Amino acid sequence: MTPEDIKTALTAVGQSPVASEWAKGFSTSIIEQLNKGRKLSEKQMVYVNKIIEQNSESALAEAAEWETIYREKYEKDAKYLAGYYMTTSYFRSIVNSIVSGEVPSRRGFLKMYGNKYAKKILAEREKPARFDARTHVMGNSKYRQDKLVWTPNNDDWRLRSEAVRQFEKHGGFIVGVDKTIRSAAKGNKVYKILPVAGKIIIYLEERFLKKARR
Numbered sequence: 001m002t003p004e005d006i007k008t009a010l011t012a013v014g015q016s017p018v019a020s021e022w023a024k025g026f027s028t029s030i031i032e033q034l035n036k037g038r039k040l041s042e043k044q045m046v047y048v049n050k051i052i053e054q055n056s057e058s059a060l061a062e063a064a065e066w067e068t069i070y071r072e073k074y075e076k077d078a079k080y081l082a083g084y085y086m087t088t089s090y091f092r093s094i095v096n097s098i099v100s101g102e103v104p105s106r107r108g109f110l111k112m113y114g115n116k117y118a119k120k121i122l123a124e125r126e127k128p129a130r131f132d133a134r135t136h137v138m139g140n141s142k143y144r145q146d147k148l149v150w151t152p153n154n155d156d157w158r159l160r161s162e163a164v165r166q167f168e169k170h171g172g173f174i175v176g177v178d179k180t181i182r183s184a185a186k187g188n189k190v191y192k193i194l195p196v197a198g199k200i201i202i203y204l205e206e207r208f209l210k211k212a213r214r
Helices: 003-014 021-035 042-054 057-085 092-099 106-113 116-126 157-170
Strands: 136-139 172-178 190-195 202-205 209-211
Touching: 003 021, 003 042, 021 042, 057 092, 057 106, 057 116, 092 106, 136 157, 157 172, 157 190, 157 202
Parallel strands: none
Antiparallel strands: 136 172, 136 209, 172 190, 190 202
């Protein structure tokens, strides 16, 4: 490829809807280097060829096909899994794409979707809830205060402390199941619980609950 061919191809990469920000920035840098009459190194040419190939017409067609597949087959599961991965440091770029409503990269998403944690989370989602609404529950032998899940709405520490005290003393009543998953463990459904005589809702995973004795 001549320098002009490379500049033309990389200019197209800069306008490609599937090109990453890194690829666009790299393309701009290479074009500037060629405009100054500099010769590209072998390593730079390897990246240039790779980027051009990743943003070819066939790659664009494949990306359009992937968007259809993702929207129809994976998007619902993706949003569910994103709730868990937002609490971790893994797959950050993929999760950010999902949360913002964009289509994540095919390779990165399928890597996340196919790992053992994602499989466990999706398998647990399909299991029926152990506790129905209005069931009186208490913490089981695995329960500890640090297992409670708090939301931005639970920012009053006085009410939190009172709710925990009431729950640990008298238990509470199930008022619903939260949609966000906080762990990939068995029994990871998060219940919304109103402690007896409590004023705010607390959140606790199924694996830390048991039915209260009458």
